Amino acid sequence: MPNDIRVLLLGGTGRTGGRVLARLLERGVEVRAIVRSARRLEPGTANDTRLTAVEADPLSLPRDELLELVRGCDAVVSCLGHNTDLGGIFGPPRDLVARMTRRACGAVAVLRPAEPVKFVLMSSVSVNRPDRLDTRRGAIERAAVALLRGLVPPAKDNQDAADFLCSEIGQADRFVRWVAVRPDTLVEGDGSGYALHEGLVSSLARPDKTSMANVARFMCELVTDPRAWDEWAGRMPVIVDAAVSV
Numbered sequence: 001m002p003n004d005i006r007v008l009l010l011g012g013t014g015r016t017g018g019r020v021l022a023r024l025l026e027r028g029v030e031v032r033a034i035v036r037s038a039r040r041l042e043p044g045t046a047n048d049t050r051l052t053a054v055e056a057d058p059l060s061l062p063r064d065e066l067l068e069l070v071r072g073c074d075a076v077v078s079c080l081g082h083n084t085d086l087g088g089i090f091g092p093p094r095d096l097v098a099r100m101t102r103r104a105c106g107a108v109a110v111l112r113p114a115e116p117v118k119f120v121l122m123s124s125v126s127v128n129r130p131d132r133l134d135t136r137r138g139a140i141e142r143a144a145v146a147l148l149r150g151l152v153p154p155a156k157d158n159q160d161a162a163d164f165l166c167s168e169i170g171q172a173d174r175f176v177r178w179v180a181v182r183p184d185t186l187v188e189g190d191g192s193g194y195a196l197h198e199g200l201v202s203s204l205a206r207p208d209k210t211s212m213a214n215v216a217r218f219m220c221e222l223v224t225d226p227r228a229w230d231e232w233a234g235r236m237p238v239i240v241d242a243a244v245s246v
Helices: 015-026 063-070 086-090 096-111 139-151 153-169 212-224 226-232
Strands: 006-010 030-035 051-055 075-078 117-122 176-183 185-187 194-197 209-211 238-241
Touching: 006 015, 006 096, 015 030, 015 212, 063 096, 075 096, 075 212, 096 117, 096 153, 096 176, 117 153, 117 212, 153 176, 176 212, 185 212, 194 212, 209 212, 209 238, 212 226, 212 238
Parallel strands: 006 030, 006 075, 030 051, 075 117, 117 176, 176 238, 185 209
Antiparallel strands: 194 238
16 A cells, blocks of 8 residues: 555656655655755645655765665666756766666665565656667667767666666666656646657657656656556656647
8 A cells, every 4th residue: 555655766856756746745645855955845745744854965975874775665766867958967076867876776675675675766758768769760860869878968867777677777676676667858837648658759859758757657656556566567658738638
C-alpha cells in the first residue's frame, strides 16, 4: 500500500519534481527529499509530516549521509536536471544527472537490500535506447542527436545516465531495478490522459508534447502501482500527452 512506501526524491523543487513530490505525498508516501533550498518547496508540501527535506548539494552530500537517506527506501526517484539558462546548460556540474544516478545506485548496492530498490529516472527523448532499438530514428536524426550531445552538455548527461542504467545495472542486478521515463517537449499544464510507447513516436522536426503533470503522474504510478512497475521495469518508455500522440 502507498502508505507503506518510502521514497528518496532527487530534484523535488524543480517544475516536474515539485509535481512528483506533491503527488507522492497525496498518495500517502513517505518522502525524503534532497533539495538545495527548502524555501523553494511549496507551502502545502513543506509542512507535510510525511516529508523530510534535507538541504544539500546532492553531489557534495557525504557518502555516509547519502547511505542513511537511501537506507529503508523502496524507491529512488530522480527528477534532476539542468537549468535552461546559459549557466545551467554550459556551466558546472555538467554531469549532474549521471553522477547522481551512479551515486544513488552505488549507495543501494552498499546497503544490499533484501528486495531490489526501484530507481525511476526522468530522462528525455533525446536519449537513445541501446543497440539502435529506437528504429524510428534514422541516420540523419542519429547524427543530429550525436551533434547535440557534443555541443549541449545536458544532452550528454542524460544519455550517460541512461547508458549507465542499461549497461552497468542492466536487467539482472540484485539490488536495483530501474525505469528511465522519456518525455518529449515538456510543457506546463495540469495534464489529462497520456500515452506510453516502447520507442519513439515523433521526429525531432515534429516533436510531441508532454505535460509535466503527466510525467509526474506516471512516475508516481511506477512507485505505487506494482502492475505499472512490472510492465515497464528495465525499459525506457516514451510518454506523450494522449491528445497529441501519433
